[in-house]
Amino acid sequence: MTPIPGVPAIIAHARSGALDHAWRLFHDAGLDAAADDPAALSLKGRLIKDRAAGAGPVERRRLFLEAAAAYGAAGEISGATYPLINAASLALLAGDAAQSRARATSLLTRLDAAGDDPDETPYYARATQAEALLLVGQIDAARQALEAAVALAPRAWEDHASTLRQFALILAELGEDASWLEPLRPPRSLHFAGGMGLAADGGAIADWLGRNRVGFGYGALAAGADILIAEALVAAGAELHVILPCAVAAFRRASVEPYGDDWPARFDALLGRCDSLHVAGAACPEGDSPVAPQSLQLAAEVAMGRAVMQARTLATTATQLLIVEAGADGPASPGGSVWMRQAWSDAGRPGEVIVLPPGARGERAGESAGCVLAAVISLQPVGPLTAELVQRLAAAVRTGQRPSTTPRWNGDSLVLAFIDSKRADSAAVALALAASLGEAIRIGVAYDLMEQSDDPFGGHALLLGPAVEAAAAAAASAPPGAIHVTGDFAAALHAGPAAGCPRTEYVGDMPGSDLEDPVQLHALKPVG
Incomplete structure (x- = not known):
């Protein structure tokens, strides 16, 4: 043919x-x-x-x-x-x-x-x-x-x-x-996490994975619960997808080496056997300092969301396994075990917590002054930028949810930023703008850590970071009237409740800062 x-x-x-x-x-x-x-x-x-x-x-x-x-x-x-x-x-x-x-x-x-x-x-x-x-x-x-x-x-x-x-x-x-x-039905997908430095019965973890027909696991590789669960996944023949909050070397220094014993060697062995490795966001700790809580939150949202997206792709279900020590019910620090358990439960998804006797060295979270998580929307006119189109853009933005910072022009794009808002809110804004502006515009959305800074010229607060460029690149790849979002945004979106969640569909990759880790692109579509 x-x-x-x-x-x-x-x-x-x-x-x-x-x-x-x-x-x-x-x-x-x-x-x-x-x-x-x-x-x-x-x-x-x-x-x-x-x-x-x-x-x-x-x-x-x-x-x-x-x-x-x-x-x-x-x-x-x-x-x-x-x-x-x-x-x-x-x-x-x-x-x-x-x-x-x-x-x-x-x-x-x-x-x-x-x-x-x-x-x-x-x-x-x-x-x-x-x-x-x-x-x-x-x-x-x-x-x-x-x-x-x-x-x-x-x-x-x-x-x-x-x-x-x-x-x-x-x-x-x-x-x-x-x-x-x-x-x-295909095997279930798993989001896994837990306390650092914990030692648990590997046989009990393997039994749980088998009873729950887990075939795909998504999480980090910190010393303790992460590595224990990841080893059990690999031993069971399941796929292991590693999501780290910072570059491999920095994560190893901050979240593996301080716990001594054979954790670093086990971490290295798992990196050699994982099915994929993804670094969420761009922030990395210096030296051996703990990972910033916003980095932990971003990586956790991406890992949870990827588990959910895999389950949806395969018409099966996602579950969660956490291993924590007794008494780990304190404040829900973003990206920590308590926070992840609450976020997963609030989304109405099943999971299990294995509680071990106290004695672990606990979770370590660093400082991140001036650093925020932000969803950035880039609106790119398809044709010449006319006064009439500028007025239509302004009217569409004014009638929607107000962005956290003043809308700004960045080259040929209008940039909107939403700080610490639910990804569903940002997605709703992008969909409303697409419905209002039609094929006169193409839209891109990215989600990442951004540095919040005062404008030295006396304007409103500035957001600095790679999400602006990522959103612009996503917009440039979209057909007229369509919305392309980065893989991290799509995953964070799906980490929330399923009810009312817009649809996403993988459409391809664009080169990232590391050619071995390209940026996934997904089309964002209305609920349906």
Whole structure:
């Protein structure tokens, strides 16, 4: 099949949430008239389905039927099973059970006669058959086929998650029980932390991880609880994702070496076996001084959020394991164990705390005078900066939540900063601005530690730090009318309660200060 020019750009715009722009590109390329091109028809089906996600109930069903027609036409031309099964499922979600059953029956007949689609993986060949069986009401046969599909690719977790979401929607539409999907879900993700210098029973940690089907862990590697849990994760074959509040060498000096024994060697060994390493923020302690509390808070928010995002990606759940010493119920210092336990609990997520006898050396937090956590929004005009656009920008900013500092121009960008506010508030401001200004603007958002300083020229307080540049770079990467946010902002956003949380979708990377640690970019989209 000959590739269609412009399709990658159309898909990129759709993923970023700029659906109107994606549709315009689709139309300008003449693809809406390509009634005999299966690739164009499948792309049309995808765009209509994406539009349906943000529509009301009645409009959603109409759009699902349109998407089903486009996918169905693509499948009839190409013979590919992917558009055919999409057409059958979308017809059901549109409320046309008869059309759905007819399409699924036809697909099953085709599979029986011609066998698997050679363009599909063994997993998706069986999963497609399972979905068609489900649509015709053969639930037991569908379950057996799906179990066989999972057995063919037991670690293809993202594929499993996509299928499970689809099956859950179909079962809900059919009014059938979906509990049989639970054993097929991917492993759970874990946020872990605890007191420094603590020694605990590794066997008890391993048992807990096994009982809770943990497959992915997110946390730091301080001496004590962090390292104990990380070692148990690696021993169990789970993925270990390390999130540090500062550079590796500085963290080792501040949070590992002071506890002596073999902690430094164990820290080094885990760094060599972790699946990813991410340094949250830009601040680092000097010498062997403790890490600043704002750095600890940022890293904790990112670790919690990444655990939640992984669980959402894999259609499973996130949990938390903390190891603390008895009596560790004092003030909730930002980024400390008590604070993390409270933040996780306030978000309504499950977790467990293992309490050990007192005697540890406790947590160490440094000073950070003049340092604040801030979300920075960069608004970049798409075309020439006109007086009319400046007035529209000013009106949009005035009607929203007031930023913590006076809005400022930074080159070709208008910069808004929100200090110590909930990330959900900053996200709501960005979404409201995008809705108000449309394709006249592109928006970027970053979250990091910033230095707060008086303006030497007598103006309002200044915020200095890399978040301004990161937000501007994120904005520059966004299509007109869309919002791109840094990975740390997306993670911190998801660390909060799930209810009302906007959607994010990974769209790519941009180079960071260290090429081994690029900055992730996510599209920010309204709740839906």
